[in-house]
Amino acid sequence: MSVHSDVKRRTVPQLMALKGDKKIVSLTAYIAPIARQLDPYMDMILVGDSTAMVGYAMDDTLSITLEQMAAHAKAVVRSTAHACVVVDMPFGTYQESLQQAFKNAAYLLASSGASAIKLEGGDVMAETTRFLVDRGIPVLAHVGLMPQYVNTMGGFKAQGLSDAAAERIYNDALAHQSAGAFAVVLEGIAEPLGRRITESLHIPTIGIGASPECDGQILVTEDILGLGDGRIPKFAKPFADVGALIREAASEYASSVRDGSFPTLDHCFGVKKRQSES
Structure with a gap:
């Protein structure tokens, strides 16, 4: 499939309309060769800040910059024609103020051509979601295990295992829905919680280590291709060993x-x- 084909790129409203109809298929990409191969099969491609760890061998996602994310997103957009491209807001580029969030989100979309941004955070970030959505920036929320919160969470640990923690994450998801998020990523949470949130929300849930009942699934592409560091997360499955090739x-x-x-x-x-x- 060529980026010059007549296939129209999926839009945010089209993704939302898939809830209850078809599962949303998504993977990450941050360079053109990978994005080009994934594009015909994906509903959504996420240019995740996991690029920091996968592409730059950093220990976490905290150090990647806005400019780096914009450059990777631009490469993915230019090499695809079908999937809706969403780009992560890096750590520290949207938490300070609503104005900071809008300025940096607008820069990401304008400079890359991506269709939406993703941000991490519980109900405290719902106001930011609302501020962006009201100003024309579609937001994919991300709750549960949030890599940008690695220091406060004490590592990459499953979330929502206690009743209190599960209730907090449930309310986080509801808050972002109320604020206008078009979908919510549920990462690394107890399966019953992932199912409960999916059944309760009228917007799609995208699971990564959440539940088979989520409205869609996303994984880091390198984890399914055998291109990582050899450590496969519990929630991932290797579908090929491209590394061996x-x-x-x-x-x-x-x-x-x-x-x-x-x-x-x-x-x-x-x-x-x-x-x-x-």
Whole structure:
């Protein structure tokens, strides 16, 4: 599929309309080659701040910048034609004030061409969601296990396991729905809670380690392709080992260069064919 095809890109309202009809399929991408391959099969592609860990080998998602996210989102948008592209707001770019959030969200969308932004936070961030939505910026909320809260949560731990914690996350999701979020990502939460939120909300839920009952699912692409650091999260499933193919190709290339079998004259410029070959 080419980005020049006649296929129209999915819109935010179209994603919302999938609730109760079809499951929403989503994966992450941050570079053009991956996004191009995913595009025909995805309803939504998330340019996640997981790019920090997956693409830059950082320990967490806290250090990636607004400019980096904008550049990655632009690459994904330019190389796709079908999926709705959503981009993460990096840590520290929207928590200070409503005005800061709008300025940076507007910059992300204007500079990348993405259709919506995603932000993390419980009901305390619902006011920010409302402020952005009222000003024309679609918001995908993210509750439960929130990587940007890694320091306050004490690591990447499952959330909503106690009744009190589950009730808090449930109310977080409701608050973002009331504020106008078009969907909510539910990450790393107890399965009964994921099911309960999905049944209660009239907007889609996108699960990642939540529940099969969620209206859609999202995973980090590298986790399903065998391109990560070898650690597969409990909620992910490897669907292929692309890493093994890359290693095999790299090994064959290295051997060919070292034994002189590559390149040949066929791979060179300005070489006239031998008379016997013409």
